[in-house]
Amino acid sequence: MHETSLGGTIRDYLTGEEIDETTFEEFRQALARFMVEEKGYPKERLKAKLPLTYCVEDEEFERPIDLVLYDENDKPIFLVIFCAGEVGTFERETVCAARLIEGGPVPFAVVSDSMDASLLDTRTGELIGKSMQAIPDYEALMEMVNEAEIQPLTDEQRDKQTRVFHTYCGFIYGTCCSESCSLPPMPERVKGSE
Template sequence: MPEHHSHHLVYGTLHDYLTGEELVDTDDERIRQRLSRMMVEMLGYRREELEPRLSIETLFTRHFVRSVIDLTVRLDDKQFMIIRYGPGSLVSRERAALAAARVLNGSYQIPLAVVTNGTDAVLLETATGKTVGEGMTSIPTRSAAAAMLPTLLFLPLQDEEKRLREKRILNAFDLERCCIGL
């Protein structure tokens, strides 16, 4: 089991729905597990099409941040959507999700990003940052995603300066400030 340093209430451990890996059991992790289960059991994705806990590591102004992408969704061997979970307000998490979708993949920008708090969601188009759907039902089913896949824009990577800016945004938004200095 991974070492866990946090202000979150820990209930013990649980096993990841997708991988079977032992994880720290927190309220947030339980919601992440429900999201994975929903993607498979309700929306029709195969477990192997969902990549949990991919991450992007950044270091700016002496602040190392490991930004975790809760789920990365793949169809036809292409990552086409990321899902980021966070409690509370969704609008405050949209910009970081867009930044993550723009830099996570080393070959192209992932075209869709979902921000969710487990009860509500926003579906964003990575290229423009525009909201293309709201609510949990905006997360496309596997069949809907397969139908839209040919129309999605898999843009090439941004130039290095723009990628660096996106990483700075991700670093700033994902820096845990609640426990600094304690």
């Protein structure tokens, strides 16, 4: 299922601005509200729909990341991806995004459908918590981040993660669901993807 416009606007919880109402936007808004009001995340450090831009065989692609938390030095430290489907099937894509995001890798990430969630250690790719309550509160997350050992990706690692990410975004979950879909055609399959 693709995200599509519903033709209206809603007020963004994080910025207060009017934004397009889409099939997924109410869920994104609920996740942002949950993180701020129940988990204590500073609203001003959360950014929504941040584009993750990457290249595959000299062609540029972009995938929006639903929520990214930045520290006081404007470094990304945590990201959240909303999924419309079985949360577990989006874990690997989420880990790749966390490793590839500009300024990253970020040490921890969450994928959620707003009712269930997987908390992931992005260095190892391991699932470290399951359920919405597994999402750490802000203070606990900061302790986790301070103890995490994150290294920048090598060029080889970045290339591999990019190809895996592109495969998940474009071919596994991004294939068109109907002839009326407004998304552009998918790119050719990337050779060498794992």
